Amino acid sequence: MRLRHLALAHFRRFAAFDHAFAPGPTIIWGDNGAGKSNLVEAAYLLATSRSPYSSSERDLIAWDCPHRPAFARTIGDCESHSRPVRIEIRLVEPGGNHSLADPGAAPGPDEPYHPPSVRRRALIDGQPKAIGEILGHLNAVHFSPEEVELVAGPGERRRRFLDIALSQLDRAYVRSLRRFQRAIVQRNAMLRRLRDDPALPRTQLDPWDAEAVAHGAVVIACRLRAVSRLNEALASLDGTAPGAAPIRADYVPSVDLRAINVPDGPYIRGWDEGDPQVVAVASAMARAMTASRGRDLGAGTTLVGPHRDDLVVRAAGIDQRLYGSRGQQRTAALAMKVAEAHLMAEVTGEKPVLLLDDVMSELDPGRRQFVEALAIDTDQAIVTGTEAAVFSDRFRGAASTYRLQHGNLVRA
Amino acid sequence: MPALLPDPISRAIESFGRLPGIGPKTAQRLAFHLLRQPREVAEALARAVVDLKDQILECSTCFNLGATDPCGICTDGARDRTAICVVEAPLDVIALEKLGSYRGLYHVLHGSFSPMDGILEDDLRIADLVRRVRAGGINEVIVATNATVEGEATANLVRTRLQSFDGVRATRLAQGLPIGSDIEYADDYTLTRALQNRTRL
Known part of the structure; x- marks a missing residue:
């Protein structure tokens, strides 16, 4: 299971973003606010149709988008069981027409109109589909410091x-x-x-x-x-x-x-x-x-x-939940996520993509090593951090390392 | 706000805007379009709208809409009077009538059981259906409500209201593969249902 290529338009802080991911682990590091989590979020959205961070899809649209209605677009070229599939999710501001600036796109089936929420449109290999149809094409397990809440x-x-x-x-x-x-x-x-x-x-x-x-x-x-x-x-x-x-x-x-x-x-x-x-x-x-x-x-x-x-x-x-220390709760949450990845691999016959968002700095060296080994062992992992130094030399040797700066990934 | 438009135009826009699926922009377009049309076009539309209210009746037996009460289907002597097909809406009757193969009677509920929309049992024509069945002569009630959660709940409600009538068979439309489609493209639920409802070869 792999995300080979990710393209974003008007998604969060990215007016445009394009990146081809190599197999194995990808390290993305950069300053706070550089947009690392946005990339993880986009990948997770393509897997689950939902954001891991925001309950309102409104937040995902870059509101300085020059188009009206404003929209955000994420396109993932994925590979599942050696077959390519292109998943696209568009989030469109409510109201107005939804044809976007894309004359080739057929409009999706009519959905009931809910004014405050953003419309989600899904396309698989360019064909409009119900949003639920995207599930299962890109399986992902996500872990971030907030996941201690699990x-x-x-x-x-x-x-x-x-x-x-x-x-x-x-x-x-x-x-x-x-x-x-x-x-x-x-x-x-x-x-x-x-x-x-x-x-x-x-x-x-x-x-x-x-x-x-x-x-x-x-x-x-x-x-x-x-x-x-x-x-x-x-x-x-x-x-x-x-x-x-x-x-x-x-x-x-x-x-x-x-x-x-x-x-x-x-x-x-x-x-x-x-x-x-x-x-x-x-x-x-x-x-x-x-x-x-x-x-x-x-x-x-x-x-x-x-x-x-x-x-x-x-x-x-x-x-x-009742008696664990914060550290123990984090460890237990991590174990649950690892078990989730096992379950996915067992059922689908393919290892899921691991999305590890800024988790290293919170872990002790032993667990960091464990997570790094896990990220190397799976088909693909996208791992973020604020500095390259939180990753071991061995892990950096196995990974493709990029710095996220001004909305671009620069090989580091 | 000062009136930017003469009153007849803004009233027309307002009226169109109340129709389902018509937004303010479309309402404006429709109003100005009609303004540019010959008088006959506007009169034909106005008459059609009023006739809709004046000349369409609800059949007091099956509650389908028609030009007469009782409706053409209920009075048709050639139809099988032992079977009633229960549907949610008049459009469902049209869909079934197009087949030509169903020769029984109908019963239109005018909606489905949906408490969240304020539609309870008494808002549907279920008591009237029970009355028709009690009057006798009915062998089968075919429940053809939609395959939604509400349609299933409606079917369930109809079934329980009819279960005390011996000799009346309550049936539900089968769910399964659309004809002429590939199994490969069927959605999982439909395929699961098709498997459950498989028939002997």
């Missing part, structure tokens, strides 16, 4: 970790997750209607329970299997850095899954409602939703389901 932050952060990892691996997961989320929005709206008007028959909740369970059970089953594979990978890290203490992640469901056995073996893609394990999870979830109805009505929101589940990350059995 362990230290709220449960939402860990659910997103699982969702993004699985979305890159399994289209069926994306579809089930979206339909589940939609069903929950509808169920919550129904709950509030029932709360406001007690005369309405409660049986109108039944179809939403059924929809939430049908798709939510697939989400849970996929996550259980993925977590079991993550733990397999975490166990293989034992004794090596970063696992000074053995790290484990346990899925903490909001519905009672004690009767569910997660079978060993690789992660299987494309699970659906008919799978026996999904059926077992679905009946547990259906029971929990029925039992939770009274509380849900009072709260006006759905209190059980995969959107309420969490992942507890433990080192030597100790919950790192």
